[in-house]
Amino acid sequence: MRTMFTLDQNDLPKRWYNVLPDLPTPLDPPLHPGTREPIEPAALLGLFARTCVEQEMSTDRFIDIPAPVLDVYRLWRPTPLMRAVHLERVLETPAHIYFKYEGASPTGSHKTNTAVPQAYYNKLEGTKALATETGAGQWGSALAFACQTFGMDCTVFMVRSSYDQKPYRKAMMSVFGARVHASPSRETRAGREALARDPNSFGSLGLAISEAVEAALAGQGTKYSLGSVLNHVLLHQTVIGLEAEQQMQSAGEFPDVVVACVGGGSNFGGLSLPFYRAARERKQATRFLAVEPTVCPSLTRGEYRYDFGDTAETTPLLRMHTLGHAFMPPPIHAGGLRYHGMAPIVSRLVEDGIVEPLAYDQLDVFASAVLFARSEGIIPAPETAHAVHAAVEIARECARTGDEKTILIGFSGHGHFDMGAYTAYLSGDLVRAEAGSNACTGTPAGARLYC
């Protein structure tokens, strides 16, 4: 039985899909951090490449992928779509489980899909260096790789808890020529202030963003690059869903359920937005499930309101689901999901009832991850494992009801750099964090767990 659905490289999508003109409710504009008035695009040009700013606001439904970006995409794209028949057998489920495998990328996750165009546009516009933050290290490695490809410098502020958990991620960034600092660091004012408040801080994405933004503004010819949340990042990631649409077609199926993990929302958006459009055209009631950790539950427990993207209040304010920009999530192994906010596009679709959020504890998530690894051979990244767990839960429900659902998982990356997490899980060192989570989500704005 055929279980791998490749796509000829000639069928690699030539355009990204922009959901903005197809949203049922338009997004609220980003606000200037000083004036709290809608921000002028020009005000963003100090941080971002002009083309990225244009794409952020664009109402074009499709945007061409530049030839030099396609040239780099071809190092690993199209990625395979797999049917997880071994997992189906273990679960004795009538469900058909597919997963789109972004672990095939150079750095092992979907993040390179946006790192490459962001580096390319910056290079075109004369930027010499990029600064960024990274949680689990997936985004940092991706931007390091992309900068390397276009001959640019790269500085990465890596959240301390991940920096300590994942030394090989730092090694990978070094192979790709990046400079890596644990965040909070002594390189920036934001970092030094955080260390003054708590010398043992394990950091957060919000804080690392403050450091990277500060470094970008201070650096000569340096700009900032964000790996999730923003519209143009989700746009670049739609290459995943556009490929998967063709591949599901060659498998003769259309998903009843599309499920992916959400940290900032780019992996989820990249897979699900093209299917959101396709489902509307087919008038099919596909469900879109966004899965987050219970200890950082921005969609399931956060408020939908304007908030800063970072801890130091330097970014524009976005209307999104947020736990408050001072929220400090506990150091769970899914470092890529430790973000207080959420992509405005994903937040909007949740408000409009199109995307359903779910939250799981990492202990349940790792149980499904090990089940997946033992049946399908691929060890999921802890982030990805959240989506895997949701799919396993649905497939088990199908086994009870006899429902032959087609489930599509956004398999954002492999866990080769997260094996310490698996060692902790298998040796019983991971604790259920739900109690802490409830405590946290009772006071979502700024509560700090484990203190």
Add this chain to the structure above:
Amino acid sequence: MRTMFTLDQNDLPKRWYNVLPDLPTPLDPPLHPGTREPIEPAALLGLFARTCVEQEMSTDRFIDIPAPVLDVYRLWRPTPLMRAVHLERVLETPAHIYFKYEGASPTGSHKTNTAVPQAYYNKLEGTKALATETGAGQWGSALAFACQTFGMDCTVFMVRSSYDQKPYRKAMMSVFGARVHASPSRETRAGREALARDPNSFGSLGLAISEAVEAALAGQGTKYSLGSVLNHVLLHQTVIGLEAEQQMQSAGEFPDVVVACVGGGSNFGGLSLPFYRAARERKQATRFLAVEPTVCPSLTRGEYRYDFGDTAETTPLLRMHTLGHAFMPPPIHAGGLRYHGMAPIVSRLVEDGIVEPLAYDQLDVFASAVLFARSEGIIPAPETAHAVHAAVEIARECARTGDEKTILIGFSGHGHFDMGAYTAYLSGDLVRAEAGSNACTGTPAGARLYC
């Protein structure tokens, strides 16, 4: 420009290719370790599955791949064939560089290709558990995965130097349910004796084999499984070359040079043997290059004679290139290439002038590995990096001569579990080992480096 040549899963080879009937000179028979007379197949059944023993001696040119093995192969096969155009550009070479990417397997290397059928045949014949050794951990993870798939126990003796260098490999084996011991261990007589001689021994593949064989013979319903060297292992690996042949055809090319690294010879054999047959049929003078480390130079400096496969003299004697079964290679990062012997098939083809051996120092090898990673995005395993370096050298020669050679690299695996090696290389901690190597190869039988 198309750079990825996938193969439809329906075109997955259904048969392995057995080179034995096509060898220009037949192999000399294995000898019994006690009598030194040709060994009866029955004498091997205590260690190996009957089907593996039959395949070891088979003169059938093609052998069917069992359906349940194909079913597991489909978790990752066919693997992609890639053209390394970015590397070609960096080298400004007219050469066409292709690589067959076995890093796409569950455990990140070609080793699963034989682990799966070996576990399957054992399962069919009633074996409950398998014991084995592993160098870099690639073989141990592959057998752990395969045993997991068929519901068998797995015990792995991992060479101490790799056990210390690669903790995540151990974690991966644990995810797949295997028990892992650092070798030399206190679990076996061979291990305890080695520790008595040298409590700080960093181990060797030869010694780990002794431990695994001893554990297999002592265990209830337990057999032994070898990840390289033997004919049936090379047989199973030919799925690589058989796929690559179809993919090169769809790229409209045939290789002038096939290059792969050699530890025990299975990766090299798996890619090159089908091309050896195809080149003969086309009457094409393809070169076959087998690349080893200068510090463990069995093909370039060893003797072609009968020798034991292991340190404790428990295995049958094979006629092969050997540095002597007591040879203790230094703890280089390409742990998978630290073996004193070589597959009899590869050794025979070297003697007959069909395969050309080459040896490189790891410092040169890592320079090419980083070059490859920075242009193609994939970080090679240190073993694989030996083949990459040879290909880079040839491509550079082509740049000088203007020769438009087509080079095919056997890309046996990625380096995600070897990042410590890259950190050591980038921080200048790796030393050139050539002086040691010369010292060693002057006295190839039993010489010990670094002492």
